Amino acid sequence: MDQDTRTGSFKPEIVVLCCQHCISPKFDLKSNITDASGLMKLRLEVMPCSSKVETAHLLKIFEQGVDGIEVVVCPVNQCRFLVGSARAKKRIEYARSLLDQIGMGADRIGMDQGKGLKFPQLLELASKRAKTVLSLGPNPMKGGK
Amino acid sequence: MSVKVETRLEQVLANGQFAVTVEVGPPRGPDPEMIQKKAAYLHGIADAYNVTDNQTAVVRMSSIAGSKILLDQGIEPVMQVVCRDRNRIAIQSDLLGANALGIRNCLCLSGDHQSASAGGKLNGHPGAKNVYDIDSIQLLSIVKGLRDDAVQDGGDSISPAASFFIGAAWTPLAVPEDFRIMRLAKKIKAGADFIQTQAVYDIARFAEVVKKAHEQGLTEQVAILPGIIVPRSAGMLKYMNANVPGIEVPDKMISRMKSASDPRAEGIKVAVELVNAVREIPGVRGVHLQAIEAEELLPEVIETAGLLPRPKLEEN
């Protein structure tokens, strides 16, 4: 399962997990979300609250071969469920430490806060994650179990 | 206070004379020479010499061996015994052995937890099993039982009875303060004949506590010897004030050491002043001097404090 890691042929698969309350009401979630830059393969998943993020869930996404996860949460004092984004933060930290222990690199997953976001901002956050992941190389789980 | 064992320390105290004890730290190695050297320059400056028992949970030559080496040099030891490393079987056995070797003063302590490892400066043995089969107060009772009733903990007899002048530690300024005097009373009840305290720097605070003990008649029942550690630097005082429970150092003393042009000399001056100050406190019957890893400072402190020569006794 040798993957070419450092040349231009690696296009990281990035999943963005975004709390619905971070997204601007003017952004149509059903619109076609593509990354024209060709930097990455992007998938956007919207959550009712970032607290729906569970550590096991994040690890299972990686188990499927995804290279990086970007979680977008509401600012900690603006979560409409009060502690949702605070909990998400803890779980993401835990997932990071596990990825580090596993030897896959903690930076494959990270979190950013935002409000009233539209597609270009989400794309920017995803691209940042993709660039970090480029240096880590493809997920060793690629190519099936 | 009737004399039970006739060690020099006991006799000096029984005579109402101001006793002096010092602390000698054994080496981290098997060579007796280091202790013999210390014995040579410390000869005659104290009535008894404490040998520590793997202090701060660092392995050093045992206190029983160190005590015997001092004895061979004509010096009376106080064997320190901690509860951290040995159970009641081993401790009683060592006490009998100590007596057989001529060691007749002991100091009963619970001992620093094995995580201490010289305050993190050495590897130590933080992974060692915790013994603490008994605590210091139970140990006092045990030594008393061996001496006064010729009986072991658990009821078996020994023959003949053991012979110990029994010491205990006291940290009067540690939290919870109100209870510390009760604990002193408890140690006396358990068998303590003399007390060596945690290092004193704040005379006013110490005097206040001793006064309470004195008012309760405790100073009649036990000889209190305040501990005095010769300061080496302001840093050392600051560290102890912040990190060692029961040690309180007045700010003035710290700044005094800081601005001293000759910290060594200033430290000795401070120690002498402390000795003179504790002598004034009713109920204080002696002093316990320590200079950690610097025992060579002790003769000067003791001499300058006017405590030499040590009293001559009829026998011994």
Place this chain on the structure above:
Amino acid sequence: MIVAEQKPILELVNKLRGHKNVLLIGCATCVAECAVGGEREVEILAPALRMAMQVDGNPIQIRTKTLERQCEWEFVEEISDIIPQVDAVLSIACGIGVQAVAERFSEIPVYPGVNTTALAIREEPGLWTVRCAACGDCILDETGGFCPVARCAKSLMNGPCGGTRKDGKCEVDENVDCVWRLIVEKAQSRGTLETLMKIRKTKDWSNSRHGGPKRIVREDLQT
């Protein structure tokens, strides 16, 4: 409850290297309470280990199951049909559970996935602190409900020692209350300080692990 702590992933990788098919079993009782060995943790550890073994160059198949309690034969029996299909078991139950599985299924290796460390209470989310040392001679009424065996670093019966910090914490751990300070304060508030003047005699440790491997027989319950 019995509490345990996670073993580092690397340690588990070292243990599992060489196996191809492993059954990871959790326990829904004590270790689930301390968030280290329950179903949730199984769901975290299974993908984590699959990925770690992949990175290690030794891909592995992991099946999972969580038993109600691994310390009961009737629940342990539930995995008897899976055992022939795997070459090792990784149990994230406490040491009791690991041994029950190992004893019942002696034909394959059973690895412990956690370190069992204490009998503790969950004081608040994310914080477990020891309460009991299973000394076999409980005197909690004499110490105001605070156990000096488990909660004093020196297990003093006549504490406190001189190591109580200014803020009332234990010299050994700045986050841990000096339990003897708690005992004294409780006695003070109840007006029973005099009871602490009693010299508590040497403890009889023989009814605990110190007396030998424990064996408790209740004839009234034997069949």
